[in-house]
Amino acid sequence: MDPAKRQERIDLFTQHCAARGLPLTVQRRAVLEAILDLDTHPTADQVHLCVTGRMPEINRATVYRSLETLVGMGIITKACHPGRVVRYDPRTDPHHHLICLHCNYVLDVEDRRLTELPLPKIDTGSFTVTEHRVQLRGICQKCREAEAIG
Numbered sequence: 001m002d003p004a005k006r007q008e009r010i011d012l013f014t015q016h017c018a019a020r021g022l023p024l025t026v027q028r029r030a031v032l033e034a035i036l037d038l039d040t041h042p043t044a045d046q047v048h049l050c051v052t053g054r055m056p057e058i059n060r061a062t063v064y065r066s067l068e069t070l071v072g073m074g075i076i077t078k079a080c081h082p083g084r085v086v087r088y089d090p091r092t093d094p095h096h097h098l099i100c101l102h103c104n105y106v107l108d109v110e111d112r113r114l115t116e117l118p119l120p121k122i123d124t125g126s127f128t129v130t131e132h133r134v135q136l137r138g139i140c141q142k143c144r145e146a147e148a149i150g
């Protein structure tokens with residue numbers, strides 16, 4: 001993530017905290033910075049590992065709680081979970097994902113044609129569809145190369 005965008009997200013977080021009277025804890029800020037720096041749709045454990053580089057004393061539960069708080073504030077989103085665990089996404093704007101079926105690698109993909117897909121007129125009963133996210137699934141380059149070698 002480029003430095004200007006990164007700072008923008010941190011400022012947004014600071015404003016949200018102030019507006020809601022939430023304490024701007026160093027832990028929450030460290031968790032946000034980790035997810036912005038990782039840029040890999042990390043799992044909570046990956047975020048934890050990254051944060052412990054700077055704050056060795058931070059525990060897993062605090063990282064989990066901070067991630068959920070950031071999701072609740074609309075600063076980050078929960079992405080798809082290609083594996084068994086939730087992946088967090090520092091982006092909140094509409095975008096789509098390429099997902100590797102072998103290693104669960106998640107990559108952002110921008111494509112206007114995907115974003116402009118009309119929502120199908122399906123009977124969802126009491127469920128209101130507000131947006132759509134497309135997952136394009138396949139095999140990433142790394143896995144393809146590993147397969148070719150193996």
Ligand SMILES: [Zn+2]
Pocket residue numbers: 100101102103104105139140141142143144
């Ligand atoms: Zn892969």
Ligand SMILES: [Zn+2]
Pocket residue numbers: 041079089091095096097107108
């Ligand atoms: Zn994403």
